[in-house]
Amino acid sequence: MANTTACKFLESLQRFDLAMLLKHCQATLAESEVDNGFFTDLVDEAIVDAPMPIGEALNKLPPQDRKRIAEAIASAYPKKRAPDDIVIRATDATIGGAAALLAELLIHRGMMIDVATGGARIQEVDDYYQAREIRIRQAIPEGVRYENPHDDLWDWYRHWSADLPQYKDRRFYVRQLFGPAIDAISNRSSLPSEPREPTGWERVDRALSKARTRLETTSAEEDCQAIGLLCREIIISLAQAVFNPAIHESLDGIRPSETDANRMLEGYIAHVFPGASNKEVRAHARASLALALNLQHRRTATQQLAALCVEATASTTAVISIIARANAD
Structure with missing residues (x-):
């Protein structure tokens, strides 16, 4: 309940970046005892249990963003006063996908600002920066603008030393540099498509x-x-991976072409998975291909239909993988 309310609060402020991070955490407002030197006070703390790398990203956020998250968590408790900060507790879990990429971008942004404003020394963190820069470039989706020209922090040092004499200019430069990518990732569809076992x-x-x-x-x-x-190409590649024309025959006797996924999968399933469920498994594969073809040619295609298509395709690959493993044993 607190998580859902907090995320809606952040989204109402157009802070989709903070909302995306919080969706993968457990957040609550809890009383904690604080010793002030004379006696113990009870104070409300906004506690966030966060997986990696979101926990690290939350720690790198500027104070105003952390306060906004605390306010969002407190919005689920109308009679409570919002704390000025959040308490971040790292969990053993690790997440991937868009939320992980967003976290990496925020960590990267924070590191560039930190070294340029009197924080960490470059030689202490440059290895981490270079490794993260490679990960980000590999993970950035097509169509998302990420134009960081600094392969390492020493290059960033040379730039700010020559052109950005004031701390405020360096902060502004870095935020402008990361803004398009952070906005694009943050505003993605919330429709899930969880990775399956390879x-x-x-x-x-x-x-x-x-x-x-x-x-x-x-x-x-x-x-x-x-x-x-x-x-569609995934299903064709799947069919090519399992169909052997020397062993498997199409149900109608027509030799499948290299892109005829329907005939290849039907022939494969009929050969290796005989029995009462054969028909339903073949229908499952046909339906996922039909959905892919429909989406490919639909000029009014939507994110929802795309999400259904990806999930159907992943399901078909999982089904064929299960059958293939069973027949390999």
Whole structure:
């Protein structure tokens, strides 16, 4: 309840970045004892149990953003006064996807500001910066603008030393640098598409990961259509991975082409999964391909339909993977 109310509070302020981080945490307003030197006071604390890397990102937020999160948590408790800060407790969990990428961007932004405003020394944190820069560049989805020209913090040092003499200018520069990427990731669809266990077919797994990443930031109709095309290619790659023309035959006797996923999957399933459920499993595979084709050609494609398509495609790959593993044993 507190999490949902807090996220709605932040979204009402157009702080989709903070809302996305909080959605993956457990937040509550709790009384804690504080020793003031004379006696013990009871104070309300906004406690956030956060997975990695969100916990680190929350710690790097400026005070005004942490206070805004505390106010959001307190909004679920109308009779309570909002604290000025949050208490962050790291959990053992680790999250991925868009929320993790957003957290990495915020950590990266915070580090650049910190070293340029009298904080950490470059030699102490530059290795972490360079590794994170590589991760961010690999994870940024197509269509999201990320134009950080500084491969390492020494390059950033040379830039601020020459062109940004004041702390306020350096903070402004870094916030402008990260603004487009943070806004794009924060405003993604909240529709879930949780990763499944890898199938072991590299091309299938790689394309599925790409489809999920695109889904997290897509909004325009043509972008959603592109997800349909990608899902169709995933199902074709899946069929090619399991179909052996020397062993499997299509149900109608027509030799499948290299892109005829329906005939290849039907022939494969009929051969390795005989029995009463054969028909339903084949129908499941046909339906996911039909959904991908529909999305690919639908000029009014939506994020919701794209999310359904990605989930249906992932489900079909999981079903075929289960059958393949059983027949390999």
